[in-house]
Amino acid sequence: MADFDLVIKGGTVATAADTVPCDIGIRDGRVVALGDSLKNAKETIDATGKLVLPGGVDSHCHIAQMGSMGVETADDFESGTRSAACGGTTTIIPFAAQYRGQSLRTVVDAYRKRAEGKALCDYAIHLIISDPTEQVLGQELPGLIRDGYTSFKVYMTYDALKLDDRQMLDVLACARREGAMVMVHAENHDVIKWITERLLNAGKIAPKYHVVAHAAPAEREATHRVITLAEIVDVPILIVHVSGREAIEQIRWAQSRGLRVMAETCPQYLFLSAEDLDKAGFEGAKCQCSPPPRGKENQPFVWLGIEDGTFQTIGSDHAPYRYDEGGKMKNGPNAPFTKVPNGIPGLEVRMPLVFSEGVLKKRITVNRFVSLMATEPAKIYGLYPRKGTIAVGSDADIVIWDTERKVTITQSILHDNMNYTPYEGQKVQGWPIVTLSRGRVVWNDGKVVGKPGHGQFLPCALPEPAKPRPRPAGFDYDFARF
Ligand code: DUC
Ligand code: ZN
Ligand code: ZN
Numbered sequence: 042m043a044d045f046d047l048v049i050k051g052g053t054v055a056t057a058a059d060t061v062p063c064d065i066g067i068r069d070g071r072v073v074a075l076g077d078s079l080k081n082a083k084e085t086i087d088a089t090g091k092l093v094l095p096g097g098v099d100s101h102c103h104i105a106q107m108g109s110m111g112v113e114t115a116d117d118f119e120s121g122t123r124s125a126a127c128g129g130t131t132t133i134i135p136f137a138a139q140y141r142g143q144s145l146r147t148v149v150d151a152y153r154k155r156a157e158g159k160a161l162c163d164y165a166i167h168l169i170i171s172d173p174t175e176q177v178l179g180q181e182l183p184g185l186i187r188d189g190y191t192s193f194k195v196y197m198t199y200d201a202l203k204l205d206d207r208q209m210l211d212v213l214a215c216a217r218r219e220g221a222m223v224m225v226h227a228e229n230h231d232v233i234k235w236i237t238e239r240l241l242n243a244g245k246i247a248p249k250y251h252v253v254a255h256a257a258p259a260e261r262e263a264t265h266r267v268i269t270l271a272e273i274v275d276v277p278i279l280i281v282h283v284s285g286r287e288a289i290e291q292i293r294w295a296q297s298r299g300l301r302v303m304a305e306t307c308p309q310y311l312f313l314s315a316e317d318l319d320k321a322g323f324e325g326a327k328c329q330c331s332p333p334p335r336g337k338e339n340q341p342f343v344w345l346g347i348e349d350g351t352f353q354t355i356g357s358d359h360a361p362y363r364y365d366e367g368g369k370m371k372n373g374p375n376a377p378f379t380k381v382p383n384g385i386p387g388l389e390v391r392m393p394l395v396f397s398e399g400v401l402k403k404r405i406t407v408n409r410f411v412s413l414m415a416t417e418p419a420k421i422y423g424l425y426p427r428k429g430t431i432a433v434g435s436d437a438d439i440v441i442w443d444t445e446r447k448v449t450i451t452q453s454i455l456h457d458n459m460n461y462t463p464y465e466g467q468k469v470q471g472w473p474i475v476t477l478s479r480g481r482v483v484w485n486d487g488k489v490v491g492k493p494g495h496g497q498f499l500p501c502a503l504p505e506p507a508k509p510r511p512r513p514a515g516f517d518y519d520f521a522r523f
Contacts, residue, residue, distance in 0.1 A: 049088050135167070222421060
């Protein structure tokens with residue numbers, strides 16, 4: 042009898058901790074051996090001269106989701122996971138989004154049904170909470186957390202989703218009681234509204250004015266405010282899609298004070314800029330997302346935040362709305378920026394973009410790349426060590442990279458359901474050539490060979506409880522239990 046179902050031979054294996062030449066033995070979808078000259082396998086993949094990394098964990102993507110403007114994302118669980126796998130990501134964490142008046146449990150059940158039989162790789166699910174009633178926070182959420190939905194996103198802007206500070210405190214207190222992870226979209230709603238009104242009154246409606254309305258100080262203020270709210274409740278938070286210097290400085294300040302504030306950025310803040318929203322005609326809408334990409338001079342600050350450890354993770358914030366009347370042009374090809382669905386695709390190119398500009402340009406090591414793209418998100422959201430590393434006992438979610446391959450990104454080589462990529466023409470070096478999900482090849486040298494239905498739902502554990510923090514005298518109430 043063979044010892045292994047599959048051996049990956051001769052590659053250089055890199056995890057968040059080490060880079061070592063070794064073979065990987067796989068049985069029943071798991072890694073069962075790491076060593077030299079592993080033999081006696083039913084199948085072998087030769088990875089000589091290649092880099093072998095854990096599959097990426099994209100902990101921020103919107104698929105099969107109705108957006109707050111009533112437009113459905115172009116990707117469902119099939120096209121979303123297909124695109125993910127072709128780009129070296131083997132676990133995605135999209136969102137079951139609650140709109141006001143909806144039961145969270147009903148929303149989650151419906152979302153699970155949408156995933157059934159469709160995914161090519163594994164997925165967990167975050168919640169979006171927009172209606173934190175007593176029933177939701179007292180009954181539904183604790184039950185859902187026990188069932189493996191241990192993280193939720195809350196918004197400080199968007200009419201349909203935003204929480205006020207009092208509601209935010211309620212949600213943070215619930216997270217503290219239950220040990221769950223809160224992800225925050227931090228932008229000051231009233232500031233955005235106030236600027237927007239003035240822009241629209243002056244006839245300034247083009248996509249480029251989206252950046253003016255979603256001003257960096259509005260992101261800075263909201264970031265500071267939610268850090269303060271989390272400090273009062275004494276609960277860890279993770280600020281998602283941090284766009285630039287203003288918010289980064291607040292996060293760094295919080296971290297330097299010992300507050301448990303984590304942060305995620307996204308490729309759009311490294312590779313796109315406000316100039317991309319100022320393209321001819323309506324083209325700028327292709328890069329319209331919130332928070333928006335800032336000026337080009339902002340990009341080095343985001344890289345610095347990655348290099349110095351301010352950021353723990355890089356998610357795609359894949360929110361795919363096609364460039365047609367079913368998506369970006371839902372309200373016409375010249376709609377004001379306020380009527381353009383916010384969001385851009387990026388699931389498939391998240392890893393190649395950051396590998397090329399980050400690892401090959403020597404801004405970060407390959408180990409830090411693995412940490413940002415796979416290990417940390419798996420740890421933060423309770424999927425580690427099953428996901429996010431290559432170790433004996435882990436799922437065999439493994440990606441073989443050709444670090445020499447030069448690729449010009451263009452929509453026709455991607456596998457999502459989109460009709461454009463905001464990264465059209467971007468040149469990268471390094472590309473995932475083989476992707477395995479639980480030991481099964483899903484993507485093989487240009488061919489999708491994975492099957493819908495292979496991907497499974499992953500219940501998430503609670504994140505490791507944070508060490509109790511000494512609190513200043515007079516500030517030591519446990520408000521979450523008051
Ligand atoms: N902003 C969000 O908050 N979510 C999806 C996409 C976007 O642009
Ligand atoms: Zn958001
Ligand atoms: Zn998002």
